[in-house]
Amino acid sequence: MPDRTLILGGARSGKSVAAERLLSAEPDVLYVATGGEDFGDAEWADRVAKHQARRPASWGLAETIDLVPLLASSGSPLLIDCLTLWLSRTMDSVDVWSDLSRAGLVEQRITELADAWATTARRVVAVSNDVGSGIVPADPGTRLFRDLMGRLNTTISLTSDQVLWTVAGRTLPLT
Structure with missing residues (x-):
């Protein structure tokens, strides 16, 4: 059984560490x-x-937002840092910022990523920011980002073997 771990928290909370x-x-x-x-x-x-x-020094590096093929392949464990930047760059790639009606394309990519996450044979740890605990953003694009981030985190969390919350450098399990 693969070990899929999602680590959530605020900015600079110690998630990557x-x-x-x-x-x-x-x-x-x-x-x-x-x-x-x-x-x-x-x-x-x-x-x-x-x-x-x-x-x-023995760890490899891949700089990409094309996560589905990595999750679909076998190999060494993956550390994905981070899903928040993945979402932002995915939104950039479909130019959703200039046309919010393209959000469906982003939602499709979230579904594809979540399916690959749920079925991966690799051990994987992913880091993601919880951006939904703050104020309501003033503009529609930022509200869309917040909403999609919540959907992504929830979808990944529900198919994870372990979900952790990090705050002030301390990590707690979520059950």
Whole structure:
């Protein structure tokens, strides 16, 4: 039986460190970074460098939002960091920000990802932000992002073997 773990929490809560800790005994992990290019953003480059410095040198790296083929294949454990950036970049890829009626295309990709997650034979740990606990966003695009993020987290959570909540560097199981 595969081990599918979802780690949720707020921004900078320690989710990535918790995910890395869960897989620390594994010599061969594929770290899947969904954040994309930094395009000259020094702060983003610094975040990426800190993540890279924490990971064992033996871990591989894939920078992609094309998660379905990775989940469908066999191999070493996956650490997906993170589903929040996956959703943002997926929304970018279908240009939903300029035409909110394209949200159905994003929902289709969420369904495809959730199906692959539910049936993967790989051990996988994914990190995702809980963005629904704050204020209601003022604009329709950001509200759509919040709503889709909630749908994605719920869908992945319901087919996970383990769901963890991280706050202030502490990780608690959700049952």
